[in-house]
Amino acid sequence: MSKHSKIKQIRASVIKGGEGGGGADYHDQGEGHWIDNHIATSMGRYPEYRQSRKSFGINVLGTLVVEIECEDGTTGFAVTTGGEPAAYMVEKHFARFLEGRDPFDYETIWDQMYFASQYYGRKGIVVNAISGVDLALWDLMGRLRGEPVYHMLGGAVRNELQFYATGARPDLAKEMGFIGGKLPLLHGPIEGDEGLKKNVELLADMRAKCGDDFWLMYDCWMALDVNYATRLAHACAPHGLKWIEEAISPDDYWGYAQLKKNVPAGMLVTTGEHEATRWGFRMLMEMDCCDLIQPDVGWCGGVTELLKISAMADARGIMVVPHGSSVYSYHFVITRHNSPFAEFLMMAPKADHVAPMFHPQLLGEPVPVNGRLNVSALDKPGFGVELNPDVKLYRPYTH
Numbered sequence: 001m002s003k004h005s006k007i008k009q010i011r012a013s014v015i016k017g018g019e020g021g022g023g024a025d026y027h028d029q030g031e032g033h034w035i036d037n038h039i040a041t042s043m044g045r046y047p048e049y050r051q052s053r054k055s056f057g058i059n060v061l062g063t064l065v066v067e068i069e070c071e072d073g074t075t076g077f078a079v080t081t082g083g084e085p086a087a088y089m090v091e092k093h094f095a096r097f098l099e100g101r102d103p104f105d106y107e108t109i110w111d112q113m114y115f116a117s118q119y120y121g122r123k124g125i126v127v128n129a130i131s132g133v134d135l136a137l138w139d140l141m142g143r144l145r146g147e148p149v150y151h152m153l154g155g156a157v158r159n160e161l162q163f164y165a166t167g168a169r170p171d172l173a174k175e176m177g178f179i180g181g182k183l184p185l186l187h188g189p190i191e192g193d194e195g196l197k198k199n200v201e202l203l204a205d206m207r208a209k210c211g212d213d214f215w216l217m218y219d220c221w222m223a224l225d226v227n228y229a230t231r232l233a234h235a236c237a238p239h240g241l242k243w244i245e246e247a248i249s250p251d252d253y254w255g256y257a258q259l260k261k262n263v264p265a266g267m268l269v270t271t272g273e274h275e276a277t278r279w280g281f282r283m284l285m286e287m288d289c290c291d292l293i294q295p296d297v298g299w300c301g302g303v304t305e306l307l308k309i310s311a312m313a314d315a316r317g318i319m320v321v322p323h324g325s326s327v328y329s330y331h332f333v334i335t336r337h338n339s340p341f342a343e344f345l346m347m348a349p350k351a352d353h354v355a356p357m358f359h360p361q362l363l364g365e366p367v368p369v370n371g372r373l374n375v376s377a378l379d380k381p382g383f384g385v386e387l388n389p390d391v392k393l394y395r396p397y398t399h
């Protein structure tokens with residue numbers, strides 16, 4: 001007989017655009033932010049959509065806030081990307097698998113959410129919604145037990161996290177103590193050899209500013225084809241490009257397998273932030289698509305699924321460095337030997353100082369200091385953060 005308080009209610013809320021700012025939908029930033037400044041994407045083939053990813057809707061979904069309340073009043077929550085469509089699924093479809101149940105039945109809850117939505121889900125926003133519910137369950141379990149999530153995942157295997165920084169200023173990231181800097185790629189195939197030359201020149205400039213021992217990577221956000229990515233990798237090799245990230249479409253497993261053969265020896269091919277579930281990552285690994293996988297724990301299925309993905313990768317000697325997702329990935333990374341470092345997304349508009357990733361939605365969100373975060377910063381129940389009461393929530397659907 002379960003000794004735990006049962007789940008009384010699950011609630012899915014959103015934050016109206018503009019009031020909440022970026023938050024979990026961290027691409028939803030103001031004008032002039034580096035994260036929306038001429039970054040190469042597949043939509044770049046349309047001139048009207050080349051300058052700004054917001055122009056084609058990268059921020060159209062918004063934040064999903066999932067709250068799960070127990071009969072004793074204990075409430076766990078999590079935020080991810082999903083907005084009203086994801087809220088609809090949580091309220092109208094997934095709630096039935098949680099209410100009246102023990103929150104520690106998270107395996108069965110996950111299984112029922114996934115297979116009940118298999119006919120319309122499996123990847124994308126449906127798995128974002130499942131991930132949001134799963135993360136809220138892990139937060140709730142931690143609060144019920146008075147333990148941080150990382151304790152429940154087996155405990156820390158090291159006493160601190162080390163981070164690389166994603167943003168437009170790797171030179172400043174080096175000064176801030178990060179172990180590396182990941183640049184967004186600015187020019188895609190539509191801009192021809194001239195654009196490729198600019199991509200290489202930017203990397204060369206950053207290499208000159210950062211010196212030889214600082215990791216430099218390119219994030220290509222699904223924008224390229226195999227030939228362009230191959231040419232870019234070879235042109236960037238003399239400037240010490242450590243990895244080429246998400247160069248092509250997440251659906252083109254065959255292209256990744258070819259790119260991994262094409263790149264210069266020693267350069268890593270990475271991907272995975274837009275992949276989902278153990279089955280998607282099994283495909284990436286068994287088709288030898290990449291050297292390092294980057295699931296987003298708020299998009300791939302949550303902690304419950306990331307545990308399965310990570311074990312598969314560990315058995316294959318593949319590193320798992322989750323896509324930046326603040327505390328939701330920190331609690332995982334610090335417990336895994338095959339996750340030796342983490343990503344920190346520079347949310348400051350000029351990438352010139354450290355700011356909490358999901359600001360302003362979360363209170364108590366820890367940030368790296370000198371590119372590191374001591375495990376003690378995670379020593380609070382659940383994921384250790386609270387919802388900011390000044391950020392108003394709207395519950396678009398009920399059940």
Ligand SMILES: C[C@H](O)[C@H](O)[C@@H](O)[C@@H](O)C(=O)O
Nearest residue numbers: 039166184219221323324345
């Ligand atoms: C910087 C990239 O274009 C994305 O905005 C970023 O969110 C993601 O790809 C990452 O790896 O951080």
Ligand SMILES: [Mg+2]
Nearest residue numbers: 219245246273
């Ligand atoms: Mg990326």
